Amino acid sequence: MDVTATPDPGPARDPAAVATAAADLFERARVAFRLRVDTIEGAAAALLEGGLSEPIRAEAEREAHKLAGAAGTFGLHRASDLARELELLLSDPNAHAVAALHALELAEALGRELRDGSQREAGGGETGRTTRLVLVVHGDRDRASEIAGAVEARSLAAVIARDATAARRLIRTRQPDVALVHADHPTIDDETLALIRDLDQCEPPVRTVLTGAALTTDSRVRAARSGASRFVASPASAAHVVEVAAAPADAVAVEEPATILLVDDDEQILLSVRALLESDDLQIVTLADPTSFWEVLIEEAPELIMLDVDMPGVNGLDLCRLVRADDRWRSLPVLFLSANPDPDLVRQVYTVGADDFVAKPVIGPELVARVRGRLERARLHRRLAETDPLTGLANRRKLDDELSRLLRTASRAGQPVAVALLDADYFSGVNNAYGHAVGDAVLQCLARHLRVESRAQDVLARVGGEEFVVALYGTTADAAVTRLTDILERFHATGTGLADGSVLQVSVSAGVAEFRRHGDDFHTLYRGADEALRSAKSAGRRRVVSVDAVQTRRAAGQVDVVVVEDDHVLSDLLRHTVETSGYRCAVVPDGEDALDRLTDPGGLSARLILLDMDLPGRSGIEILRGLRAAGVLAHTSVVMVTARSGEADTVLALQQGAVDHLAKPFSVPVLMHKLHRLLAG
Numbered sequence: 001m002d003v004t005a006t007p008d009p010g011p012a013r014d015p016a017a018v019a020t021a022a023a024d025l026f027e028r029a030r031v032a033f034r035l036r037v038d039t040i041e042g043a044a045a046a047l048l049e050g051g052l053s054e055p056i057r058a059e060a061e062r063e064a065h066k067l068a069g070a071a072g073t074f075g076l077h078r079a080s081d082l083a084r085e086l087e088l089l090l091s092d093p094n095a096h097a098v099a100a101l102h103a104l105e106l107a108e109a110l111g112r113e114l115r116d117g118s119q120r121e122a123g124g125g126e127t128g129r130t131t132r133l134v135l136v137v138h139g140d141r142d143r144a145s146e147i148a149g150a151v152e153a154r155s156l157a158a159v160i161a162r163d164a165t166a167a168r169r170l171i172r173t174r175q176p177d178v179a180l181v182h183a184d185h186p187t188i189d190d191e192t193l194a195l196i197r198d199l200d201q202c203e204p205p206v207r208t209v210l211t212g213a214a215l216t217t218d219s220r221v222r223a224a225r226s227g228a229s230r231f232v233a234s235p236a237s238a239a240h241v242v243e244v245a246a247a248p249a250d251a252v253a254v255e256e257p258a259t260i261l262l263v264d265d266d267e268q269i270l271l272s273v274r275a276l277l278e279s280d281d282l283q284i285v286t287l288a289d290p291t292s293f294w295e296v297l298i299e300e301a302p303e304l305i306m307l308d309v310d311m312p313g314v315n316g317l318d319l320c321r322l323v324r325a326d327d328r329w330r331s332l333p334v335l336f337l338s339a340n341p342d343p344d345l346v347r348q349v350y351t352v353g354a355d356d357f358v359a360k361p362v363i364g365p366e367l368v369a370r371v372r373g374r375l376e377r378a379r380l381h382r383r384l385a386e387t388d389p390l391t392g393l394a395n396r397r398k399l400d401d402e403l404s405r406l407l408r409t410a411s412r413a414g415q416p417v418a419v420a421l422l423d424a425d426y427f428s429g430v431n432n433a434y435g436h437a438v439g440d441a442v443l444q445c446l447a448r449h450l451r452v453e454s455r456a457q458d459v460l461a462r463v464g465g466e467e468f469v470v471a472l473y474g475t476t477a478d479a480a481v482t483r484l485t486d487i488l489e490r491f492h493a494t495g496t497g498l499a500d501g502s503v504l505q506v507s508v509s510a511g512v513a514e515f516r517r518h519g520d521d522f523h524t525l526y527r528g529a530d531e532a533l534r535s536a537k538s539a540g541r542r543r544v545v546s547v548d549a550v551q552t553r554r555a556a557g558q559v560d561v562v563v564v565e566d567d568h569v570l571s572d573l574l575r576h577t578v579e580t581s582g583y584r585c586a587v588v589p590d591g592e593d594a595l596d597r598l599t600d601p602g603g604l605s606a607r608l609i610l611l612d613m614d615l616p617g618r619s620g621i622e623i624l625r626g627l628r629a630a631g632v633l634a635h636t637s638v639v640m641v642t643a644r645s646g647e648a649d650t651v652l653a654l655q656q657g658a659v660d661h662l663a664k665p666f667s668v669p670v671l672m673h674k675l676h677r678l679l680a681g
């Protein structure tokens with residue numbers, strides 16, 4: 001009889017191990033992806049400048065081709081499509097400047113997709129999703145949309161079902177991480193209870209938050225028995241509902257092991273409790289000598305303290321009083337262990353500020369449950385205290401800690417940090433005209449936009465009203481002005497969608513200060529950024545201004561850009577473009593006057609001159625020759641602006657010292673690109 005051997009498939013791979021391996025592969029590929037995008041961006045910039053060589057074009061085309069395949073392999077299908085479009089665009093050796101602008105936009109979008117992909121689990125598809133999905137079950141379409149908007153403002157994904165029946169069908173193919181289920185009546189219906197049970201029976205169980213007006217006791221009990229974990233009474237703001245829903249899901253994701261300080265003079269208790277509690281997410285520090293308590297507390301910074309009552313020298317009651325008397329440790333959970341269950345002692349324990357009391361001998365499961373419960377509640381309270389409930393960003397309290405950490409890291413690494421203060425323009429007018437709900441939606445949209453555009457090492461916070469702080473690690477003030485200008489212009493162009501289908505466009509102004517260059521601590525940097533922000537507001541809003549620009553403007557006659565142009569329509573457009581980018585601009589309409597003022601040592605001084613070719617009084621070429629003879633070109637760049645189609649004038653201008661030319665009619669994006677490149681350099 002013939003027997004065909006079946007190959008041994010080997011041991012089954014653990015799905016978690018497969019996911020981890022895929023994520024590791026993606027991390028290693030991410031650097032290569034970034035380098036490929038850099039190559040593509042460099043080719044697009046060269047094409048924009050008219051200097052794209054064939055080898056650079058061919059290399060960029062190959063890199064786009066590689067990205068199209070590799071990104072799709074990791075499930076980044078949008079990135080793959082963008083790379084294919086870039087490959088097609090770069091395959092044309094005769095591509096022109098318009099194509100270059102499109103290529104730059106595509107490359108920027110590709111970079112964002114690849115960066116966002118680093119937050120997902122490699123492998124793609126729904127099974128690779130790590131952004132939590134929130135199911136919103138609500139019969140009121142407008143209210144459901146409002147809640148979904150609040151969900152997305154916290155960088156979570158939302159899916160809406162109109163009722164429990166539709167939701168039950170949906171979860172068969174797409175399991176959420178959290179469910180927000182609204183009960184229309186005080187008495188909960190059977191279909192809603194069935195949905196809650198289905199969610200609880202998912203693997204893993206889905207946390208369910210039930211909302212409703214005046215739910216009866218019986219309804220609450222039935223819902224809790226079916227698996228509902230939280231209740232929120234209506235009416236409640238969408239932001240509050242989402243905050244309640246997000247908090248439990250956040251609580252299970254512990255980034256670092258919790259440190260517990262256990263103080264007891266009994267070595268056996270130290271050993272046994274440590275054996276009971278220590279695990280991957282719980283680190284136990286034991287201390288047998290209570291006289292060293294304060295030094296160990298400072299060094300270890302635990303998240304919970306466990307104290308014995310009776311100890312030689314210093315007892316647990318004394319130590320608890322010390323903890324509660326210090327602002328830094330006032331809210332630290334304290335749990336007492338004691339073999340003496342005397343009611344008077346228990347009363348004293350709670351009087352000095354204890355959170356819990358456990359009698360010896362310790363029962364293992366009870367102690368573990370109490371400790372984990374205290375830790376989870378403490379973390380939740382800390383998170384609520386450190387998070388802005390409307391936007392999900394850090395609040396001022398958290399910002400102080402995060403920015404101090406970032407500045408310490410930058411100081412050790414010798415890196416710059418740009419600290420920017422952002423403020424929505426005319427925001428009170430938005431609230432007055434549209435209502436505070438729309439104002440909240442604008443702030444949530446801005447927060448979401450900043451979060452999408454930021455890097456993992458950046459710090460984002462809302463510090464009150466319509467003000468936000470953005471700290472950019474490894475970024476100078478000049479680079480931050482360019483980057484934030486682009487980010488905020490995209491936010492203005494995209495706008496905030498309103499319930500009636502319209503789009504509300506709100507501009508944002510910003511001031512930027514740089515660590516060490518403008519201050520060595522957050523408060524000094526904040527004051528500098530605030531002054532720069534006020535300068536941006538007074539200059540017309542919708543612009544980003546650095547502390548350096550403010551200081552430059554204080555010096556009489558010193559500006560960033562001088563526009564020499566006699567057409568007032570064109571000069572107004574140029575001035576607006578320059579000032580919107582955060583730079584100070586002066587306009588001189590007469591050629592003779594321009595030459596006199598720019599060559600006078602006490603006259604007008606600029607980093608960049610936009611010089612029209614055809615001017616009254618003197619031509620642009622004559623002015624350029626005069627600037628060159630006076631030595632102005634040693635510290636000032638000149639871009640010649642011309643409507644002439646011939647190359648001879650352009651070549652002549654470059655020979656006389658101009659660094660670039662701009663043809664009329666010009667593209668504003670092309671102008672901004674040249675402006676940022678020249679002034680940043």
